[in-house]
Amino acid sequence: MESKSDLSSSELPQDQIYCYGELLHTVQMAHLFADSKTFVDRKLKNTPAETIANFQTFMAAKNNSPTQDEIREFVENNFDDLGKEFVPWEPTDWVEHPAFIDNINDPDLKQWGVDLNAIWKDLGRKMIDDVHANPHFYSIIPVDNPVIVPGGRFIEFYYWDSYWIIRGLLYSQMTHTARGMLENFMSIVRRFGFIPNGGRIYYAQRSQPPLLAAMIKSYVEFTKDTQFAVQSLEVLEHEFEYWMNNHTVQAKGYNVCAYGGISPGPRPESYREDIETSKAFVTDAEKEEHYAELKAAAESGMDFSSRWFINDKGEQTGDLTHLKTRSIVPVELNAILHWNAKIIAEFYRLAGNNSKAEEYENKAAKILEAIEAVHWNEEAGVWLDYDLINNKSRNYFVPTNLAPLWTMSYNLNDTEKISKSVLKYIEKLELDKYPGGVPNTLYRTGEQWDFPNVWPPMQYLLIKGLENLGTQESKELSVKWGHRWVKSNFQAYSETRAMFEKYDAERFGGHGGGGEYDVQKGFGWSNGVIIEFLDKYGRNITLPGNGGNDGGKLKMWSVIGITAIAVIAVVVGRLLI
Numbered sequence: 001m002e003s004k005s006d007l008s009s010s011e012l013p014q015d016q017i018y019c020y021g022e023l024l025h026t027v028q029m030a031h032l033f034a035d036s037k038t039f040v041d042r043k044l045k046n047t048p049a050e051t052i053a054n055f056q057t058f059m060a061a062k063n064n065s066p067t068q069d070e071i072r073e074f075v076e077n078n079f080d081d082l083g084k085e086f087v088p089w090e091p092t093d094w095v096e097h098p099a100f101i102d103n104i105n106d107p108d109l110k111q112w113g114v115d116l117n118a119i120w121k122d123l124g125r126k127m128i129d130d131v132h133a134n135p136h137f138y139s140i141i142p143v144d145n146p147v148i149v150p151g152g153r154f155i156e157f158y159y160w161d162s163y164w165i166i167r168g169l170l171y172s173q174m175t176h177t178a179r180g181m182l183e184n185f186m187s188i189v190r191r192f193g194f195i196p197n198g199g200r201i202y203y204a205q206r207s208q209p210p211l212l213a214a215m216i217k218s219y220v221e222f223t224k225d226t227q228f229a230v231q232s233l234e235v236l237e238h239e240f241e242y243w244m245n246n247h248t249v250q251a252k253g254y255n256v257c258a259y260g261g262i263s264p265g266p267r268p269e270s271y272r273e274d275i276e277t278s279k280a281f282v283t284d285a286e287k288e289e290h291y292a293e294l295k296a297a298a299e300s301g302m303d304f305s306s307r308w309f310i311n312d313k314g315e316q317t318g319d320l321t322h323l324k325t326r327s328i329v330p331v332e333l334n335a336i337l338h339w340n341a342k343i344i345a346e347f348y349r350l351a352g353n354n355s356k357a358e359e360y361e362n363k364a365a366k367i368l369e370a371i372e373a374v375h376w377n378e379e380a381g382v383w384l385d386y387d388l389i390n391n392k393s394r395n396y397f398v399p400t401n402l403a404p405l406w407t408m409s410y411n412l413n414d415t416e417k418i419s420k421s422v423l424k425y426i427e428k429l430e431l432d433k434y435p436g437g438v439p440n441t442l443y444r445t446g447e448q449w450d451f452p453n454v455w456p457p458m459q460y461l462l463i464k465g466l467e468n469l470g471t472q473e474s475k476e477l478s479v480k481w482g483h484r485w486v487k488s489n490f491q492a493y494s495e496t497r498a499m500f501e502k503y504d505a506e507r508f509g510g511h512g513g514g515g516e517y518d519v520q521k522g523f524g525w526s527n528g529v530i531i532e533f534l535d536k537y538g539r540n541i542t543l544p545g546n547g548g549n550d551g552g553k554l555k556m557w558s559v560i561g562i563t564a565i566a567v568i569a570v571v572v573g574r575l576l577i
């Protein structure tokens, strides 16, 4: 298999247009498009070499200072419209009435389940043959099988989003589509050495939380296709080693992993925005450090959040200029890698290779030891990120502080103790008080991964984590939050007929905002999470309008209603006597 170093030396001809260079700089700084991603998603009309030659001629003719209109004309002459790389595609394995719908009692929720299942058809993308024949005309990374994309501006696959999308597809009985996406990822690991953030070459210098092993495990659990598990081992092992070899840092004497990109310059898809924030820095070296921090935050999937700020006092208040992502050891990344090692060991057992299984069990045990030593914080009663600059735990809430519950990265003998401790932490922070779900942080910064935004994958992590913990109290809270999430998403859907990428903790049924782009609709991971939850909770949720309970409000109206009926009955009774 090709290694990462082979990859970084294998330059693509279109990199100099989509990833760095004068052309990219000139067009992105001209602010032609409301969303910077629009430009880097457009197809070339000519070869990369011809496009660069046209650009040089153009710049010379304009004395190297073209106007915005002239740059716009250059772009229109040399680039096609958005979306040229796809043909309309309806998933061949789509079924109108997957079994999860039968698990829903409430008629409105049932119809919603039907609607969500239909959205898969809108989110499917298949590449045209020309992408394979002439890949250098495109920024899209060619893959053989169609994919389900998040939606809105996100018209290509995204790595960690695909975990919740694939689980949703499996619950929708679309195993063939799910398998195709998994095979795409496996081919990408073979070609690139790892999985890029998303399906564009400008994302190919950073990854996202490594959930491929967990996706394959989900697939195998649904299909019982243990052969596929065994076939995936070479790729899973390679991806695991990529993370361990390229993302390892030392904390408290332990090897742990942190996010961190490897390419110079601003993010191509947010080029102007990154240049803007880099103005706070003086030297080119400082600016490069800032770009690397921005990319590391994008690699975490939480771009952007005060979670990654370290100011002069070692605290999390500040702005994007305080990003220090590479110096923060994130709980979930190490928990996910622990999960990876466990899954690889399990698949090796299936393959009958016990020595390899033991090797990975040992690797898992080592990661677990590091998670306990570096992340578990007895005083806070939960796992915390670790600050490598100030050598201290970061006692700030992020849902990922509970990630080890999701990945089962703790000593199971400690279950009772951890349950008490984590529930006390949740109570102390009053995380149960938000009508629209648990916010991503408790700080309002205007960044999209901060308060009051609530993100579907993080609700899933919390709900699934509390369920896995398995104590009476943790399971009750898990169900409570699961029901709330379904009802709140349904409220937003009934008001807007849309599913959003993020929601609002402060408003039941409210959707999120903030950050560098408008809130997106679609939406892959939101639909995936709800479909799974409808399957799980659908028998037990009845909406207020259909006779269900909506907590205090409903009880109050029931009391008023019953009292009114009683009074009317008494009055009518008296009149009749």
Ligand SMILES: OC[C@H]1O[C@H](O[C@H]2O[C@H](CO)[C@@H](O)[C@H](O)[C@H]2O)[C@H](O)[C@@H](O)[C@@H]1O
Pocket: 037, 150, 154, 158, 159, 160, 161, 197, 198, 267, 269, 270, 298, 299, 300, 301, 302, 303, 304, 501
């Ligand atoms: O263009 C800005 C950023 O957009 C992506 O990030 C957000 O959307 C992704 C797709 O749903 C999601 O995976 C990520 O968690 C979101 O923050 C992209 O992944 C970033 O790299 C990009 O800079």
